[in-house]
Amino acid sequence: MFFPDSNSSVKLGRSVIKDVYYFGESPMLDCNQFILVDDATGELSLFDSGNGISLKGLLEGMENLGLHYQKITRVFLTHEHVDHVLGLYPLIELLEKNPPTIHAFGETAKILREGNESKIFPGNLGINPATFGLEIIPLDIVDLKLDELIRIGSNFTMKVFHTPGHSHGSVCYYEETKKILIPGDLVFTGGSFGRYDFPGGSLDSLINSIKFVNDLDIKYLLPGHMNISDNGNQQVDYSYRMVQSIKSFF
Template identity: 30%
Template sequence: MKVIQCNATTNDANSYLINDSILIDTGLNGERLAREIESHIDLNQLELIILTHCHYDHTAAVPLLVELSGAKVGVHRADGAMLADDMGSVSTFFGQKAPAIEPDILYEDGDMIKLDEIEALQIIHTPGHTPGGICLYEPFSKSLFSGDTVFASGGFGRTDFEGGSARQLTESIEKLAEIDVETLYPGHGPVIKSDANRQIQLSMRASRTIW
């Protein structure tokens, strides 16, 4: 699996280009992200944008990227209606209106996104930060794209926005702790390139203190 990190700005949400055709999350600045992607591929090669959850800092650039590339958009079913909702998307937190996003694909837990003859991304429903938060796991490379569920150094997503649940988040992290993860690609912060299970265990221990 080929992974290229394509952050539009230093403090933006992380965006990941997979096998030159799939983008996980878009961040805030569509014009900068488009230029970054174009330094690696032609935009018309982009086929699918997968959103780990509905929050504005991960989705704001979607409309422009779709316009430029024609890519389809996928999100978990539980977050689909929240994408265009000012409170559900927390766009009001950024002083903005929610982007006009109509997802083409509504994922469920366990869905598989084929990458090639060997590798595929498995959808893991991880509610808590949002009702429809997801992680994506590629078992051949033991890679986990964790959105805002877990971060490096024991970090984990907030639960004080609309639809958040501390109990559900802890349960979601406990689910992730059972998976064999070598590389962690979080929604914010640094990528963990080895022994990512240890980072997830730290997040699990820390999350158990919040409820």
């Protein structure tokens, strides 16, 4: 089992704004996760599933905030990498009587539907499913459409933007009214941005995608790693300037 101590560590969570919750990544090879609550039904939408090993910690963290994991009805993925999708497998098993629907875009949906290990585990990471004690199996996936509007109760309408660069199937979720961006591994706080050396990655695409989201009105930046921010536009602009400086060396 990979990083066994993280299996029992509670993922500390907190409210970002009403009905939006943030759970920070575990110490190694995990991701930040976000939960949005349907104000009408109490159903939960989970954004990214983590590395699988951290699932127990997530569920305990949810319960500490009065969020019951049995109410997770949908999982929305930002991209296909190990630290964002491995939690799907134990979560589906745990909720086998009422499994959540899994939503992904383009290449990410294809990879998960095929159970393509080589794309979920980029070769230069030097890890495989056995490292995590998991078996990668084909999954039923609901395909997201370009610019699709995802309604979560009456309180959230998330728009799907295709933002390749870190991976070919990467997407961001944007809530225009509340100015929330969930960018996965496209852009982080502190001027950081996603790696582009994995299969399907591209520096040019990454720059174009960051340029695109830099034009959005963002207050809450909820990235896949590192800290979140309530000064989203400033953070994204900083990352855009930093990634442009990288390009100048090539």
